[in-house]
Amino acid sequence: MSDRSSPHFSRRTLLGGVTGAAALGVTALGGSGLAAARASSSPPKVVDPFTLGVASGDPLPDGVVLWTRLAPDPLNGGGMPTRPVPVQWQVATDERFATIVREGTVLAHPESAHSVHVEVSGLQPRREYFYRFRAESELSPVGRTKTAPALGAPIDAVTFSFLSCQNFPAGYYTAYRNMVDEDLDLVIHLGDYIYEGPSQGTLGRGHLPEVEVRSLADYRIRHAQYKTDADLQAAHAAFPWLVTWDDHEVENNYADEESDPDTPPAQFLARRAVAYQAYYEHMPLRRSSMPTGPDMTLYRRISYGELVDFNVLDTRQYRSDQPRACAPETRDPSGYCAEALDEGRTMLGARQRQWLLDGLANSPARWKVLAQQVPFAPMDQDADLAERSFGGDKWDGYVADRQRILDLIAQRQVDNPVVITGDVHVNRVCNVPPNFTDFDAAPVATEFIGTSVTSGGDRTLNTRYDIDPNNPHLLFRDNHHGYVRCTLKHDQWVADYRVVDTVEAPTSPIHTLASFAVDSGKAGAHRT
Ligand SMILES: [Fe+2]
Structure with a gap:
């Protein structure tokens, strides 16, 4: 698009950018919410919870939904503790998060499989943004998104x-x-x-669980498998x-x-x-x-x-x-x-x-x-x-x-x-x-x-x-x-x-x- 504000963002740079962004984010995302959560008790640490990636959706002129789900063990029920976990999120105008325009903390709840849906507002229309999450000391991959044009705008x-x-x-x-x-x-x-079926195919990508899914636990595993x-x-x-x-x-x-x-x-x-x-x-x-x-x-x-x-x-x-x-x-x-x-x-x-x-x-x-x-x-x-x-x-x-x-x-x-x-x-x-x-x-x-x-x-x-x-x-x-x-x-x-x-x-x-x-x-x- 003509108003793209950053260099072309190929799959290679997107995936390769994770490591660099992670290094940046450790200092940028040192929020108080996590510190408070840690102070209240000493639960086991959550290791690598972003196995399912990140996503954005339903763009409006002033915002977008940001999604992730904490699942360190995605094919075995998620692997999260049965407690809410704070998740910090950031939206920036640049891939390196030098200019952060929105940020906050939400709780990922066990009853929602530790998924989060952040409805960001206050953004500019038809503009590219970058986003990421942090849970405890772990930083997510970086996502790129784009808001919708202003209502009625030519x-x-x-x-x-x-x-x-x-x-x-x-x-x-x-x-x-x-x-x-x-x-x-x-x-x-x-x-x-x-x-939803049990098909296994011939490519080593057989469905998990190996049955037709019918329960909440099994639908979650199936969705997680696709998202891996x-x-x-x-x-x-x-x-x-x-x-x-x-x-x-x-x-x-x-x-x-x-x-x-x-x-x-x-x-x-x-x-x-x-x-x-x-x-x-x-x-x-x-x-x-x-x-x-x-x-x-x-x-x-x-x-x-x-x-x-x-x-x-x-x-x-x-x-x-x-x-x-x-x-x-x-x-x-x-x-x-x-x-x-x-x-x-x-x-x-x-x-x-x-x-x-x-x-x-x-x-x-x-x-x-x-x-x-x-x-x-x-x-x-x-x-x-x-x-x-x-x-x-x-x-x-x-x-x-x-x-x-x-x-x-x-x-x-x-x-x-x-x-x-x-x-x-x-x-x-x-x-x-x-x-x-x-x-x-x-x-x-x-x-x-x-x-x-x-x-x-x-x-x-x-x-x-x-x-x-x-x-x-x-x-x-x-x-x-x-x-x-x-x-x-x-x-x-x-x-x-x-x-x-x-x-x-x-x-x-x-x-x-x-x-x-x-x-x-x-x-x-x-x-x-
Ligand atoms: Fe189909």
Whole structure:
């Protein structure tokens, strides 16, 4: 970005900077809070508690959330004493912490797995900052973050990448290893940050514990295992993140209180509560997202000046159960199962839906982003041109809620809505038609679907730009791994599909496989 105030901050300098910053910080961070804690008793010392790295998230014009978790023994319950531990934090304008602009002390509590979420305020808009933590005599790695532009401020460009689906046993995080060298304002994670299953893979990165996780202790170990990855840590330390979840943070294909396969709702909600708790503990989220039992408010809106509103959606917690598959002869003439067309079904829940509709109708931003999980545009899955069929876990199983959004966009002339999507482990670009049947009609929105970071592992590659006669609104299909880098300007959105050669080796080259643009004022993408 043009206002970057420090030299390019590569993965190498970030990781290499830890030692130097640590040496500096011992004197800079000699606070009274720790001394007081030591004076009260003589508990065992905490050694190397920053095994899970640091992170920042949910940037505002005047602040950001800083995150870490103290876990000297991350794969065995954390290894912390069962007492609160003071954690000092600092924010500086320079990597060497010569100019500290905010600092303080918070307590890391055992009931939150000794995670800390510091909501820093009083910072300058659209400015790069560096942060670190200290617990007892131990200093954390240094993270870099960046605040959002001032509300409504004119800005020339925003660049972010979005990712999803990072199954740990399925591959190395070669995408993250490359992504840290990008020049990004923000990273958006669209879910499947962890997988709950017992898979072990073949790369020596098998899931811990070696069972499907169901308890708070086991979800914590699973999150910790993912966070021990050096490439993932570097990506968190390099940029602020905006996170939302999909299903595997709890259980495959769950829907609100409905488990799949079915378990009694009360029993499933108890599991959802511990999964949400562990998710919150490991993400740079604000207190407004702190869970209460099985409920956690994750949908929220982040604005970047007058250029873009990110509407971060939660398509799991409030949705109706997936429609049952129906036999071809019982399908509606449109190809949908009758249940999928039921007006009473919901993907977002009434409250989130109204919040989104109000936000879209009233947004002054140039680009309105729906950052969410499952494919939004309709997708005929029947290869026979004369037949249509539509899947149930995606928006195709929740036609009424999707139509309410599309109708609002059309009626209120909401310009430049763009959906970014994860979930399906493939890259796609779709023009979003105005309804669930007329795929040739002029689009009202654009959808960029991003592939998985690792999920699915290396596979036979297949990249297609030809028109699928069943889905003429589908412009691009591909199954590399990687992420999507988006550069937003006033007149155009450009999405670069960044792909790696392999996830089954620790390192891989990366390149841009394809780029698609959306011109402001005209829904739909074209290849550049
Ligand atoms: Fe996934």
